[in-house]
Amino acid sequence: MTIKNDIAISDSGFVFAPGTGESFTVNPIGAEIIQMLKEEKSVEQISERMLEKYNTDATTVEKDVNDFISMLRHFSLIEMND
């Protein structure tokens, strides 16, 4: 599972998908996750990083990261590799 190659993301959290011409906004944590997906990090690695950096717990992170990825899929921003 990776973010599509052509997806562009700005520092301010503006996401552009040239394939469809659609654009999105993400909050800073959302931008971080997209960045990590671009770096081909796994969901486990992303979750670990969130737990290190933020004041939260594993259950919340697991739930929220999965929800966020399902929204990326809903918006056709990621492709499944297998």
Add this chain to the structure above:
Amino acid sequence: MEKQRYERPLIQKLENNMPNKFGTRTESAPMTHIDDVAVKDLMDKYGSPLFVISEKTIRTNIRKARKAFETRYPKVQFAWSYKTNYLDAVCRTFHQEGSWAEVVSGFEFDKALNNKVDGSKIIFNGPDKTEDDIKKAISNNALIHIDHLDELYSIQEIAGEMKKKARVAIRVNMDTGIYPMWDRFGFNYENGQAWDALNKIMRSEVMVLEGLHTHIGTFMLSPNAYAVAAGKLADLAIGVKDKYQHEIRYIDMGGGFASKNSLKGTYLPGSDMNPSIDEFAEAIASTLINSNFPPDKLPLLILETGRALIDDAAHLLGTVISNKRLSDGRRTTIIDVGVNILFTSFWYDHKITPAQPFTQYTENTVVYGPLCMNIDVIRDNINLPLLNKDDHIVIQSVGAYNMTQWMQFITLRPPIVMIDPEGEVHVIREKENLDRLLEFENVPEHLKDFTL
């Protein structure tokens, strides 16, 4: 290194629709305190959900309302509408501020008596007054506002038997140019029903016509409708004086003034759009003063305002149970406040404010209550900051009707606390518990035992 505050990740598609000229933000700051008492402390101590009433706001509201009318009209009397919120602590706050009691059932009448309101300062409205209720009202010298002819005849009969005069008024319904016209209560002005009832009372030897009453609707957004109503009641009163040389002592304009809540379907928030109490006062007072009453014979003006005096004095605190998504990707948040305790969510878009800091990011959210019922929707569309499970929220302006129309349904009803002007917190209604509820139930002997 100290960890940063967590916020759930968010992605939103940018749509090429019309921009919202009023901006998307509904909230700019969390509501962490109510009358300087921390929301978190209240919830830690009393649990969630929790109703919180501000005594200070009640007193401010009634004083402001009195000032609005008393600066425009010489004789004004407020009567607290029990059905709007009949918690004793709330009623007694209003009574301390000089309000009489306005009740619509024998139960509410007893509550007012129990609150030590003198019977002569209880206004008894409503279409359902039993024989016992009428006897109680007459013996307590209460003001009985007659709703229909059957009631008029009952009063005539009962007062005759008691050999005691009943102090009465009639409720008058009328066309004030608004829709819907409330013509189910009282006697109609335009078709002559009102005069018919007045004639019957004036010819009775056991009823004394003390006043005229109207209540033209609820959550009224048009002060002018009150001007029309006041004008019609003034005409009736002057007509009675001309015909019977009898002076009407008071005109009761009822209630129905809008609070600052936002009705469903309205574009602008109620806080920006709904008329202030001064606008209603101006419409009513100027009409009465400009009517044909001689300046020294102006009747007492009674107001039964409920909602506008109590709505913003109460908050409902709740907690986020879960965040989910609907099949179409819409965000939903489940909170522990259901429609069984927030009845008004059926007609208001209640303002919901987080009780802890949040960022500028928001998400369109459907807010559901905790009941396992499809109708349990608190907001069907609200732009909410990103809330996490266990976050606290404050639902604002819930003082009117919720604490009287609420139901024990699926969950137990929560406690109610009142913050006094010194910041002391008092539990004014305990949290319900199973034992108390079971006191009302009986199990027949043959149903007591079973094996599974």
